Amino acid sequence: MNDAEPDIILQTRNLKETYMQGKVPIHALQGVDMEVRRGEMVSIMGPSGSGKTTLMSIIGMLEIPTEGSVFIDGIEVTGVKAKEIPRLRREKIGFVFQHFNLLPALTTLGNVEIAMRFARVHKKERIKRAREVLTEMGLGDRLNHKPSELSGGEQQRVSIARALANRPAIILADEPTGEVDTKTRDLIIGILRRLSDGGQTVIIVTHDPWVAERTDRVIRLVDGKVENS
Amino acid sequence: MFDIILRNLSQRKIRTALTIFGIGLGIFAIIVMGSMSENFNKTFETSFALTADKIRVFGSSGIFGGSVTTSKAAEVRKVPGVYDAYGLLMAPLEEGGGMSFGGNQVIGLPPEKSHTVLGPVQVKEGRDLMRGDRYVTVIGSSIATQYDIGVGDRIEIQDKYFTVVGELEYTGSFFDASAAVPLDIAQDIYDMGNMVSMIFAIPEEGVDGDLLAKRIKLSVDGVDTLSPSELEEEAKQGLMIFSVITVSAAVLAAIIGGLSVMNTMLMSVMERTKEFGILKAMGAERRDILLMTVGEAAIMGLLGGLLGLACGWVAVSAMNLWLVEKGIVLFLVTPRLVAIAMLFAILLGTLSGIYPALRATGMSPMEALRYE
Numbered sequence: 001m002n003d004a005e006p007d008i009i010l011q012t013r014n015l016k017e018t019y020m021q022g023k024v025p026i027h028a029l030q031g032v033d034m035e036v037r038r039g040e041m042v043s044i045m046g047p048s049g050s051g052k053t054t055l056m057s058i059i060g061m062l063e064i065p066t067e068g069s070v071f072i073d074g075i076e077v078t079g080v081k082a083k084e085i086p087r088l089r090r091e092k093i094g095f096v097f098q099h100f101n102l103l104p105a106l107t108t109l110g111n112v113e114i115a116m117r118f119a120r121v122h123k124k125e126r127i128k129r130a131r132e133v134l135t136e137m138g139l140g141d142r143l144n145h146k147p148s149e150l151s152g153g154e155q156q157r158v159s160i161a162r163a164l165a166n167r168p169a170i171i172l173a174d175e176p177t178g179e180v181d182t183k184t185r186d187l188i189i190g191i192l193r194r195l196s197d198g199g200q201t202v203i204i205v206t207h208d209p210w211v212a213e214r215t216d217r218v219i220r221l222v223d224g225k226v227e228n229s
Numbered sequence: 230m231f232d233i234i235l236r237n238l239s240q241r242k243i244r245t246a247l248t249i250f251g252i253g254l255g256i257f258a259i260i261v262m263g264s265m266s267e268n269f270n271k272t273f274e275t276s277f278a279l280t281a282d283k284i285r286v287f288g289s290s291g292i293f294g295g296s297v298t299t300s301k302a303a304e305v306r307k308v309p310g311v312y313d314a315y316g317l318l319m320a321p322l323e324e325g326g327g328m329s330f331g332g333n334q335v336i337g338l339p340p341e342k343s344h345t346v347l348g349p350v351q352v353k354e355g356r357d358l359m360r361g362d363r364y365v366t367v368i369g370s371s372i373a374t375q376y377d378i379g380v381g382d383r384i385e386i387q388d389k390y391f392t393v394v395g396e397l398e399y400t401g402s403f404f405d406a407s408a409a410v411p412l413d414i415a416q417d418i419y420d421m422g423n424m425v426s427m428i429f430a431i432p433e434e435g436v437d438g439d440l441l442a443k444r445i446k447l448s449v450d451g452v453d454t455l456s457p458s459e460l461e462e463e464a465k466q467g468l469m470i471f472s473v474i475t476v477s478a479a480v481l482a483a484i485i486g487g488l489s490v491m492n493t494m495l496m497s498v499m500e501r502t503k504e505f506g507i508l509k510a511m512g513a514e515r516r517d518i519l520l521m522t523v524g525e526a527a528i529m530g531l532l533g534g535l536l537g538l539a540c541g542w543v544a545v546s547a548m549n550l551w552l553v554e555k556g557i558v559l560f561l562v563t564p565r566l567v568a569i570a571m572l573f574a575i576l577l578g579t580l581s582g583i584y585p586a587l588r589a590t591g592m593s594p595m596e597a598l599r600y601e
Contacts, residue, residue, distance in 0.1 A: 057595045060510070062509075062510060062593075062594045062595040062598070063593070063595050083514075083515070086509070086512045086513060086514040086515075087512065087514075089509075089510070089511075089512045090511070090512030091512075095510045095511070097598075101503070101507045101510075101598070103504060103507065105236050105237070105240050106236075114233070114508075114511065115511040115512070117230070117517075118508075118511060118512045118513045118514060118517055119512065162511070166512065
């Protein structure tokens, strides 16, 4: 447990990530310290190569940092055993990807329901919850459609529904509007805004200033460091 | 998880079908070769059970075939502990036919001992040989089927015609492929003088067969013996070598099928790299990915096993049906063989899926998500 304020849901301390590109070390993150409050909607911005995606994958427990700590909901997730990571990922993080990353063989309902299987949620409960969350996303009439039968906006809404399925502490969205038109972009950001207003913490990695303007706060990354503004 | 596994398999129908076919081919080979081996085992066991009480006495000039004279039977009979002894002449029924396992043979035996020699086998129709019989024969069920003859018909042996006076019931032993004729006639038509292939010595009740065999060997000059336990041991060794050779060839075929499962699964894992990344991002655990991947391989093994079993069963049944006209039963599918073949198929599928599964679980989720 950390000593952060109770309403701080995410905290990183001196986060560093170095990887080798051939024989050249690349310092993707060079000591990132940041905090996000519960229910806050935050955007992470920065130029290409600034370390946005690396930071997101470390917060999402998809990568282990070279140095530093990440606290989510009071737990130092960078200090837990490897076998604990999938459970923490299910409980704490819901991912929304730029390319949606839906499973093409599954229906809309199946794509949302599968996320709960790994949390060992009972089948009846899985189906019920998946229906609810998809209906909330306005996809109640698209439950049995395959991703290939959906528009980009619909696919991204399925992706958000999937991220919400396990009721995670944080929604991590990586360029969620990067593949959709402006109308759909408004819709997606509107949904994320509504979720945040309802108490859900949302972190969006984006290039789009329009998206960033609609978040509560912008964290700017430059050369692997948080730029103080 | 089972529904996901099935869905994944059905996504790549042709590849899955070809892999299942590969395994099926291997299991087909196991069923065919194995059922042949099982049949030989069963024939030996039944044959052995029907003559288990008898000691074989041969001429010491050779093993398993050194002929002895008929008069030696009288010497053997005098050995303490011997209840009875008589000579038998075994020869191939068909000209040019060998004394191979499963081949038709003539058994020349003293007609008055017919009931003792053929005793454990019931005469289905007609009678046993009797003292005074000449050119008559009691035939096994396979010979009756193969030659399409019965009691009252005639059969040609060594250019002589023999009237069938009895037909034995089916036993699954070498008796099925035997035609019993009077010993003196057999010696005459095969030009054997007073020689016999072996002497059957029957111990008195309560006498140990192994000890008596040794006693006969010591008491009678120029003979060698094979006690029931020695015979069983020797025959089992021979059968084991046969089984190892036949089944090894089939197992090799099945392993090649297993390699095709591994190849399919490796390709599938590579193609689904991104999918595994997505699943891991959703919180899938190592065991979930393992179960999914190994489960697919195991199901392909199971389906391949069922396919091979069904095709193998149909093939051996058809071959048996065809061979029965020739009086031969060559294949026997036993529950033990079915269990071994199915277990092997599932195990092969499962083991072939482990390496691809470990590759899938070992992927970094981030790298998997970046994979295109």
